[in-house]
Amino acid sequence: MKGQENQEINIELSEEMAEGIYSNLAVITHSNTEFIVDFVRIMPGVSKAKVKSRIILTPEHAKRLLNALKDNVNRYEAQNGKIDSREVAIPMNFGSPKGEA
Numbered sequence: 001m002k003g004q005e006n007q008e009i010n011i012e013l014s015e016e017m018a019e020g021i022y023s024n025l026a027v028i029t030h031s032n033t034e035f036i037v038d039f040v041r042i043m044p045g046v047s048k049a050k051v052k053s054r055i056i057l058t059p060e061h062a063k064r065l066l067n068a069l070k071d072n073v074n075r076y077e078a079q080n081g082k083i084d085s086r087e088v089a090i091p092m093n094f095g096s097p098k099g100e101a
Contacts, residue, residue, distance in 0.1 A: 021052045035062035 023039035030036065039053040057065065077083060 023052055025049070027051075030059075030062075034058060 021039065021041075023041055025040040025042055027038045027040060028035065029038075035057045037055045037057070038051045039055075040049050041052050042049045073083065
């Protein structure tokens with residue numbers, strides 16, 4: 001598109017948002033018009049987990065995110081070595097012993 005090549009976008013990041021939200025699980029669903037990514041935090045010994053953040057994307061933006069993640073993972077691995085990405089079941093107890101009363 002002409003005229004959009006040199007446009008800059010100023011992105012603001014508040015202090016609160018800059019702290020981020022820790023997530024150790026992402027659940028992705030989609031419809032014919034959108035992708036929904038729920039970021040979840042699972043805690044050891046707790047059988048209930050909460051969605052900490054939900055991002056709703058158009059299919060086009062989901063594809064851009066996929067490509068950006070691939071690019072960043074490739075650059076990370078070039079600097080730090082291969083990431084072990086074996087599919088593993090999510091341990092619901094994180095390997096901690098069961099509590100007894």
